[in-house]
Amino acid sequence: MIRSLRATDLPDLLALLHWMDDSPEREVFAPDSRDVRELQLECEDSVCLVDEGEDGVQAYCALSPFRDGLVLEGPVGEGGNLRALLAQASRHTDGLPVYAFCARDNQPVRDALEAADFTPMHSTAFYAAPLDQVRAAAVPPDCGVVHALPIAEYRALFRAAEDAWAGRLDWTPEQYDAHFADDDVRLIALQRGARPVAFAELEFNAEQARADVTYLAVHPAERGQGLGRALLALAAAEARTRPEIKTLRVRAHDHMRPARALYARSGFTHCRSIVTYLRDGEEEA
Missing domain, CATH: 3.40.630.30 (Gcn5-related N-acetyltransferase (GNAT))
Structure with a gap:
């Protein structure tokens, strides 16, 4: 079920962020905080969505103000329906352009982004x-x-x-x-x-x-x-x-x-x- 993030979801979200951190190819633009209290403060000004399964939050994404439009945090998830999550997020863009960033090797997220009409602009090598x-x-x-x-x-x-x-x-x-x-x-x-x-x-x-x-x-x-x-x-x-x-x-x-x-x-x-x-x-x- 896709719904808005709740305060009780923060431990599950924190676990997802640590899961992302474990492998460079999972990297997406995501919250910096790795503490429940700081994470709650960081999420307050964003439209945050989760995909909840039987075992809790399986995937997450959010929209925050950025440049001339919005930036997408995520999607990040060990499971869940990333495409459905992005489809729900698209209803909150108010017609603004949305930027997203993910690791070149993060193929599941890249597939979900492109299915949601995101177009690759360029890559940045570090x-x-x-x-x-x-x-x-x-x-x-x-x-x-x-x-x-x-x-x-x-x-x-x-x-x-x-x-x-x-x-x-x-x-x-x-x-x-x-x-x-x-x-x-x-x-x-x-x-x-x-x-x-x-x-x-x-x-x-x-x-x-x-x-x-x-x-x-x-x-x-x-x-x-x-x-x-x-x-x-x-x-x-x-x-x-x-x-x-x-x-x-x-x-x-x-x-x-x-x-x-x-x-x-x-x-x-x-x-x-x-x-x-x-x-x-x-x-x-």
Whole structure:
């Protein structure tokens, strides 16, 4: 039976999330919380649905605000009818576009998404390397290293780099300042004179002993000069200042072949791929 999530379902939902965590190929976009109380708080602002069987909750999905529409959490389930669950969720979209994310190898979920009219947009590959295996690279002698940029210069370089995730271009100055004031966030930028030409954003995840290069931007006119390699080396050096961090991870969309080649040359190996899906709304996305 498909119905709305109840507070009494949270232990079953938590068990489903741990089941997903046990195998990388089961990965979907899902709640971060792995505690019943925190999970309840995280679900409060979402439309959450479950498929209940004789032994409790078998599958779960939810809809939350995201970008210009909604994002689908899940579906995640050891059993249940994923297609019926998605069909029920589609009644709560209010004509908005819906994004979904799942592991490339999660074929049951991919089949259910495509049967529910979700279209694959692109895939994102993740690469990782132990910090001591990230290859050294020198900063070009005519470049300086800074750890802060004015918001206007950051936006201009971000826009020029044509990154697919441009939502932060709409950040207010207060949001921008708050992001980079976070102790787990670092900005590493290269400048020629007073002009920024490249930057990397680094986020620390102590729980997973990992640092993520969440964005790496090199101005198109400055590519091919070793700036990307220098930024990766600087990011690894920054990560080594935290003893709990052991691994550096980067990402690249499927059309970003030069970035993938850069990561291979810099000592990274592929660890996972995520497919981004979109279900168009009744209105233009």
